[in-house]
Amino acid sequence: MKTAPSSSKARAAQALNGTEAAAEVIADVARQMRRSGVVPKLAVVLVGEDPASMVYVANKARQAERIGYASLQVRLPARTSDAELAAVICGLNDDASVHGILVQLPLPPHLSAEAVACQIAPDKDVDGFHEVNVGRMTLRSSRSAFVPCTPLGCMHLIHQAIGHDLKGLNAVVIGKSNIVGRPMATLLMHAECTVSVAHIHTRDIEQLCRTADILVVAAGSPGLVRGDWIKPGAVVIDVGINRVDGEGGRKRLAGDVAYDEAAEIASFITPVPGGVGPMTIAMLMKNTYTAAVLAEQARMQTRAVPVTGSNGR
Ligand code: GUN
Numbered sequence: 610m611k612t613a614p615s616s617s618k619a620r621a622a623q624a625l626n627g628t629e630a631a632a633e634v635i636a637d638v639a640r641q642m643r644r645s646g647v648v649p650k651l652a653v654v655l656v657g658e659d660p661a662s663m664v665y666v667a668n669k670a671r672q673a674e675r676i677g678y679a680s681l682q683v684r685l686p687a688r689t690s691d692a693e694l695a696a697v698i699c700g701l702n703d704d705a706s707v708h709g710i711l712v713q714l715p716l717p718p719h720l721s722a723e724a725v726a727c728q729i730a731p732d733k734d735v736d737g738f739h740e741v742n743v744g745r746m747t748l749r750s751s752r753s754a755f756v757p758c759t760p761l762g763c764m765h766l767i768h769q770a771i772g773h774d775l776k777g778l779n780a781v782v783i784g785k786s787n788i789v790g791r792p793m794a795t796l797l798m799h800a801e802c803t804v805s806v807a808h809i810h811t812r813d814i815e816q817l818c819r820t821a822d823i824l825v826v827a828a829g830s831p832g833l834v835r836g837d838w839i840k841p842g843a844v845v846i847d848v849g850i851n852r853v854d855g856e857g858g859r860k861r862l863a864g865d866v867a868y869d870e871a872a873e874i875a876s877f878i879t880p881v882p883g884g885v886g887p888m889t890i891a892m893l894m895k896n897t898y899t900a901a902v903l904a905e906q907a908r909m910q911t912r913a914v915p916v917t918g919s920n921g922r
Pocket residue numbers: 711712713714715736758759788889
């Protein structure tokens with residue numbers, strides 16, 4: 610089914626419910642887990658006390674426990690050196706009971722996210738940030754790659770909205786981060802979309818967005834995308850989670866898209882909260898289960914190899 614482009618007159622968009630979709634993904638993983646008897650273990654590392662990161666890490670660990678995974682939280686002070694963090698990661702790499710490792714980003718400024726990602730064993734890199742996994746995903750290697758959770762969740766919602774055939778659709782991704790923008794563009798390219806990536810230096814970003822049958826916004830800028838940037842009938846995926854001033858001096862969450870305006874023009878749109886956010890955690894559960902199954906398969910294969918002496922006997 611491919612129904613995105615429609616230039617008919619404006620209508621109210623259908624909200625893509627990420628909470629429901631995530632619950633379905635998680636229920637499916639839980640079913641597979643019960644059938645296989647494999648119990649995954651996820652280690653989540655948090656360096657420092659960034660309030661948003663503390664919430665995200667707690668949500669990830671809570672979801673892991675709710676589904677029946679073993680989980681381990683490692684909390685390190687903001688002053689942790691790169692050598693100390695590397696030692697923690699090395700210990701988790703060597704711990705055969707741990708199947709998935711995630712180091713929550715952003716890190717304190719003295720630590721490099723790219724360097725840290727590459728210290729995690731690729732087969733435990735459930736975030737899909739290690740260059741081996743990025744390479745495998747980008748090249749569509751036959752060796753399985755972990756794909757970053759947020760773009761995976763966005764693709765799931767896009768497919769749910771307009772089906773699996775996205776061939777020839779124009780996709781615009783705003784943002785070129787390693788976590789969302791770049792892998793998102795790659796996945797859309799793999800789906801045979803014509804993909805543009807917009808960023809801070811993009812000229813006439815509004816006009817570019819108006820060409821998008823699929824618009825994915827990961828800019829970190831509340832309300833950046835206005836209703837008149839949107840092509841009628843487009844699918845709009847809002848990855849932004851911004852804390853902004855709400856009523857009565859309280860903070861509220863807002864996306865990167867001016868929702869009410871965009872919902873008048875788009876055919877499908879993700880709300881914030883309740884859109885992409887829950888999907889990220891669901892895909893993390895899925896990747897962690899995959900890591901555990903692959904580890905179990907590798908363990909069985911190792912056991913199946915006949916023991917031979919050094920001369921082959
Ligand atoms: N910070 C924001 N999103 C993510 C994510 O998907 N993984 C990690 N490790 N940190 C994040």
